[in-house]
């Protein structure tokens with residue numbers, strides 16, 4: 001068995017031994033949802049004080065308002081009753097380190113893990129790669145305050161999102177753990 005698989009199953013056994021959350025209702029008890037990045041340094045349960053059953057946490061690379069993130073948010077509100085949403089990007093996001101063209105070229109070269117140094121990303125793995133990467137919008141980030149504004153704006157203007165839901169825009173600082181508001185995003189996200 002792989003080391004990681006063994007560790008995860010051992011940790012789960014410990015969790016199960018003290019588990020007392022079996023009766024929680026499905027809808028989030030605190031009626032809110034967070035869209036945030038998958039970055040391993042971010043732990044929304046800790047940075048936002050969540051326990052099991054409290055809130056929806058939707059994660060992807062960058063915490064971007066992709067069609068699929070919006071799908072989850074709409075379900076979160078329409079079927080499960082969340083009433084406030086957060087979009088939380090973060091400092092030092094990996095999505096700032098490449099562009100669509102870079103990712104597409106790396107994937108066209110090989111599918112192996114690329115390396116990065118001061119000069120940028122390099123692909124040294126064996127091919128073949130695939131041109132499929134050209135058909136994906138990787139939703140990279142140039143400036144994380146601007147990406148929060150863009151994503152809150154996209155969600156705010158989406159025809160399936162009611163104007164009554166406030167959407168708050170924040171950046172998590174990986175150096176301090178602090179959530180810092182992006183006022184322009186929260187202004188766009190204000191409920192009406």
Ligand SMILES: [Zn+2]
Pocket residue numbers: 037038039061062063090092093094095
């Ligand atoms: Zn990130």
